[in-house]
Amino acid sequence: MSEQLAKELQLEEENAAFPEVVAAAEGPFITGENIDTSSDLMLAQMLQMEFDKEYDAQLRREEKKINGDSKVSISFENYRKVHPYDSDSSEDEVDWQDTRHDPYRADKPTTTPRRGFIGKGKDITTKHDEVVCGRKNTARMENFAPEFQVGDGIGMDLKLSNQVFNALKQHAYSEERRSARLHEKKEHSTAEKAVDPKTRLLLYKMVNSGMLETITGCISTGKESVVFHAYGGNATEDKVIPPECAIKVFKTTLNEFKNRDKYIKDDYRFKDRFSKLNPRKIIRMWAEKEMHNLTRMQNAGIPCPQVVILKKHVLVMSFIGQDQVPAPKLKDVTLSSEDMKKAYYQILNMMQQLYRECNLVHADLSEYNMLWHDGKVWLIDVSQSVEPTHPHGLEFLFRDCRNVSQFFQKGGVAEALNERELFNAVSGLNITADNEVDFQAEIEALEKMNEDHVQNHGKKLSTFSSEGDPPIYDE
Numbered sequence: 161m162s163e164q165l166a167k168e169l170q171l172e173e174e175n176a177a178f179p180e181v182v183a184a185a186e187g188p189f190i191t192g193e194n195i196d197t198s199s200d201l202m203l204a205q206m207l208q209m210e211f212d213k214e215y216d217a218q219l220r221r222e223e224k225k226i227n228g229d230s231k232v233s234i235s236f237e238n239y240r241k242v243h244p245y246d247s248d249s250s251e252d253e254v255d256w257q258d259t260r261h262d263p264y265r266a267d268k269p270t271t272t273p274r275r276g277f278i279g280k281g282k283d284i285t286t287k288h289d290e291v292v293c294g295r296k297n298t299a300r301m302e303n304f305a306p307e308f309q310v311g312d313g314i315g316m317d318l319k320l321s322n323q324v325f326n327a328l329k330q331h332a333y334s335e336e337r338r339s340a341r342l343h344e345k346k347e348h349s350t351a352e353k354a355v356d357p358k359t360r361l362l363l364y365k366m367v368n369s370g371m372l373e374t375i376t377g378c379i380s381t382g383k384e385s386v387v388f389h390a391y392g393g394n395a396t397e398d399k400v401i402p403p404e405c406a407i408k409v410f411k412t413t414l415n416e417f418k419n420r421d422k423y424i425k426d427d428y429r430f431k432d433r434f435s436k437l438n439p440r441k442i443i444r445m446w447a448e449k450e451m452h453n454l455t456r457m458q459n460a461g462i463p464c465p466q467v468v469i470l471k472k473h474v475l476v477m478s479f480i481g482q483d484q485v486p487a488p489k490l491k492d493v494t495l496s497s498e499d500m501k502k503a504y505y506q507i508l509n510m511m512q513q514l515y516r517e518c519n520l521v522h523a524d525l526s527e528y529n530m531l532w533h534d535g536k537v538w539l540i541d542v543s544q545s546v547e548p549t550h551p552h553g554l555e556f557l558f559r560d561c562r563n564v565s566q567f568f569q570k571g572g573v574a575e576a577l578n579e580r581e582l583f584n585a586v587s588g589l590n591i592t593a594d595n596e597v598d599f600q601a602e603i604e605a606l607e608k609m610n611e612d613h614v615q616n617h618g619k620k621l622s623t624f625s626s627e628g629d630p631p632i633y634d635e
């Protein structure tokens with residue numbers, strides 16, 4: 161199938177999944193009192209779903225009765241009304257926020273092979289072997305951005321020399337940057353898209369249960385998520401609902417999550433779970449991850465949205481802003497030079513806290529994901545954040561530092577550290593290289609050291625820091 165045709169089919173599928181357009185200006189689209197016709201439809205769908213589930217339960221009872229203890233059994237599976245994806249409700253109904261335990265904190269690496277070599281005597285093959293190394297380089301191509309075409313090399317038994325691999329990697333990075341610029345343009349030109357019927361059902365349930373009062377409209381549609389504004393409803397015994405909420409719906413079209421593959425595929429915290437999950441569950445995992453990361457940040461006192469509840473791929477959190485108007489992104493606000501300097505030092509401290517206290521690297525930190533509200537900076541959008549010892553964690557941190565440095569240097573903050581100084585200040589590492597290429601090489605060497613440590617010792621390094629805590633910078 162040609163790529164063009166595949167793209168067209170994908171587009172068709174997406175349009176079918178996101179058929180309706182809801183603009184913020186249209187006013188509330190799900191309210192407690194004023195239920196419009198689409199909510200009637202929703203209600204009907206909910207009832208139908210309940211009815212279908214009952215029907216399936218009855219079917220299962222009959223199946224059991226007919227089969228009894230017989231060794232030969234017949235299955236009524238084909239007569240089920242509810243697709244198995246939708247009926248894994250026992251797990252669906254789990255309120256993930258109540259999972260006190262943060263599964264991503266666990267240090268559970270997989271190790272292959274433990275010893276770093278195979279064979280014996282003269283037949284020994286170490287990890288430095290040209291063939292092994294070449295194969296490893298080929299496999300590492302998977303870490304390139306998904307839109308970067310690497311052909312069928314990964315599937316074939318291709319062995320890439322270090323030289324070829326490094327050239328490809330440089331090219332992949334520049335392609336990634338180019339495609340990010342293009343995407344930015346496209347994002348602003350495409351019409352807003354709302355959510356699929358199942359998600360609307362979920363949102364409706366939240367309003368119906370009184371947790372939310374009104375969902376007023378959409379405040380952002382991005383590549384991987386749609387964000388809505390809502391007025392909070394009634395508090396329950398164990399939950400206080402903020403007066404205004406933001407609802408982040410992680411998009412369930414499957415091509416979108418592929419863009420983020422590289423963040424979790426190599427994440428030790430995910431390795432065990434990732435391969436066993438279906439795509440729908442992986443998308444829920446993004447939402448779950450954002451929730452856990454926000455909770456870590458809350459605990460460290462970093463200004464960020466407070467988690468209200470997580471249901472499947474829908475995360476409800478406190479709204480940063482007021483009267484339905486979201487706080488502006490740092491890129492859209494004009495700050496006085498004094499505020500700009502204040503914002504800079506605040507971010508420097510937040511990056512250090514994030515690294516040291518939360519054991520996280522934001523991994524998408526820029527003026528797009530920082531909001532200015534109440535005279536300070538708030539961090540958002542942390543579903544992709546990883547631990548520093550993620551195989552690419554330090555590279556992500558360096559990228560974050562570059563964005564922050566450039567933004568504040570361009571914004572006229574004379575005190576702003578350059579990206580390398582900022583990286584050292586945040587991580588406490590003391591990388592001395594005085595140019596970007598060497599610096600990056602040292603970062604990758606550290607990451608590799610960690611990877612090798614995993615291979616040889618079955619666990620990652622507990623921390624990269626050898627210099628003690630990084631210095632605290634203050635105004």
Ligand code: ADP
Pocket residue numbers: 379380381382383384385386387406408465477478479480481486487489528529540541542
């Ligand atoms: P994406 O992955 O689509 O970038 P974000 O989490 O960055 O998702 O959210 C997209 C936009 O929605 C943000 O730029 C911000 O304007 C708005 N937004 C997200 N969360 C909140 C919040 N809690 N309060 C106010 N606005 C928010």
Ligand code: MG
Pocket residue numbers: 382528529541
């Ligand atoms: Mg964002």
